[in-house]
Amino acid sequence: MRKPKALGLVSGGLDSTLALLIVRDLLGCEVRAIHFYTGFCITESQRRRGIAGKDGKVKPNEALAAGARLGIEVEMIDISDQGYLDVIANPKYGYGANANPCIDCRIDMFVRARQILEEWGGDFVFTGEVLGQRPKSQRRSTLWVIERDSGLQGRLLRPLSAKLLPPTQAEIEGLIDREKLFAISGRSRKEQMALAEKFGLTEYPQPAGGCCYLTDEAFARKFFDILDHRPERRIERDEIPLLATGRHFRISPAVKLIVSRTEGENFQLRRYTDGRYLVQARDVPGPLALVEGEPTWEEMVLISRIVGRYGKGRDRAKLVVVWEKEGGKDELVIDPRIEDSAIDEYRI
Amino acid sequence: MRPHVDRVVDTSGTYCPVPIIETAKAAREEGPGKTLLVIATDPGIEADLPVWCQGTKNELLGIEREGGRYLCYVRLVAKP
Numbered sequence: 105m106r107k108p109k110a111l112g113l114v115s116g117g118l119d120s121t122l123a124l125l126i127v128r129d130l131l132g133c134e135v136r137a138i139h140f141y142t143g144f145c146i147t148e149s150q151r152r153r154g155i156a157g158k159d160g161k162v163k164p165n166e167a168l169a170a171g172a173r174l175g176i177e178v179e180m181i182d183i184s185d186q187g188y189l190d191v192i193a194n195p196k197y198g199y200g201a202n203a204n205p206c207i208d209c210r211i212d213m214f215v216r217a218r219q220i221l222e223e224w225g226g227d228f229v230f231t232g233e234v235l236g237q238r239p240k241s242q243r244r245s246t247l248w249v250i251e252r253d254s255g256l257q258g259r260l261l262r263p264l265s266a267k268l269l270p271p272t273q274a275e276i277e278g279l280i281d282r283e284k285l286f287a288i289s290g291r292s293r294k295e296q297m298a299l300a301e302k303f304g305l306t307e308y309p310q311p312a313g314g315c316c317y318l319t320d321e322a323f324a325r326k327f328f329d330i331l332d333h334r335p336e337r338r339i340e341r342d343e344i345p346l347l348a349t350g351r352h353f354r355i356s357p358a359v360k361l362i363v364s365r366t367e368g369e370n371f372q373l374r375r376y377t378d379g380r381y382l383v384q385a386r387d388v389p390g391p392l393a394l395v396e397g398e399p400t401w402e403e404m405v406l407i408s409r410i411v412g413r414y415g416k417g418r419d420r421a422k423l424v425v426v427w428e429k430e431g432g433k434d435e436l437v438i439d440p441r442i443e444d445s446a447i448d449e450y451r452i
Numbered sequence: 453m454r455p456h457v458d459r460v461v462d463t464s465g466t467y468c469p470v471p472i473i474e475t476a477k478a479a480r481e482e483g484p485g486k487t488l489l490v491i492a493t494d495p496g497i498e499a500d501l502p503v504w505c506q507g508t509k510n511e512l513l514g515i516e517r518e519g520g521r522y523l524c525y526v527r528l529v530a531k532p
Binding site: 139141148151161162163164165168169171172174175176177178179180181182 | 468469470472473476495496498499500502503504506507508509530
């Protein structure tokens with residue numbers, strides 16, 4: 105009998121690592137592992153800002169690390185394109201608790217996986233999804249919707265929960281043995297940890313409950329602020345890294361301010377000055393800030409005071425704040441001694 | 453002494469995973485026996501490239517820091 109070809113979606117977490125081991129080592133399939141990069145990964149964003157682990161080292165990408173542990177290449181595929189951003193700005197199945205359109209996001213990923221599967225000539229796609237583990241995207245009815253809408257009916261195997269789900273085509277045709285699959289469900293990870301031990305898997309990331317910025321409340325506020333202040337529901341690619349950077353203030357419907365919090369964020373903000381004002385205090389150390397839109401004179405004064413308030417010159421009576429955009433430069437002299445209560449109403 | 457390089461993959465200015473995506477693409481195109489010089493400015497390359505090499509069974513000859521750049525030498529061993 106021919107060796108089945110299976111395409112695995114690997115995050116690098118425990119569940120997808122186990123799924124890969126089951127499909128490769130228990131079912132004996134030829135496995136191709138892929139990882140979709142969405143641009144919303146918290147860990148990846150922290151790595152970009154140079155945030156290190158407890159040992160002082162920047163951690164490797166979890167999917168690549170899982171590939172290293174299992175001796176298999178994990179192909180990185182960047183899906184943070186406008187098509188993906190349009191999906192998350194206009195989700196057919198709505199959002200979870202925050203800005204997480206998990207069902208639509210999964211469907212988009214699985215459509216892409218189906219295309220790769222078909223080009224490769226594979227038999228099925230597999231994931232580490234566990235029935236009932238996540239409230240929105242891993243309910244029985246939702247798993248079915250994702251499978252249907254992605255065009256993967258009968259070709260989507262969830263090895264950890266497979267015995268609780270209808271058999272896939274590969275199982276029906278006898279390409280893979282259903283008896284070797286599992287019946288895990290729910291949020292507890294005990295069974296997965298026991299299974300990891302059986303596989304001799306000692307190293308894996310601790311279950312974190314998702315590392316996606318879209319599930320983060322503060323990030324979601326900033327995300328919806330953008331969508332709420334533009335005529336069409338659209339978010340641009342270069343806005344995503346900024347959503348995870350700095351303090352955000354909505355000064356008016358057309359003007360937004362982002363103030364850095366750290367040296368790393370200063371570096372980050374400098375990369376996104378195209379079409380935006382770069383604002384910072386002169387003569388004293390302090391944060392960098394970006395301003396989107398065309399502020400009025402009063403708004404420029406307010407913004408300059410906010411920027412001044414977060415710098416070393418916050419207690420001075422007078423502070424010079426420099427505004428730069430596309431080669432032009434302006435300086436404003438302001439009083440940075442502004443009360444937090446006066447700032448809070450603008451905070452996103 | 454720096455190794456002989458068959459192909460330079462300059463990923464300067466991009467963030468991970470782009471340097472890894474570009475490295476993997478070059479590896480597929482070049483095949484075994486060749487040596488890649490991957491230039492990156494994202495510090496994440498120091499963490500990602502060793503595990504990528506381990507997973508793909510290619511050989512990381514070394515990573516050299518030159519100012520804000522990382523010069524990474526990879527000998528391709530694995531068949532694409």
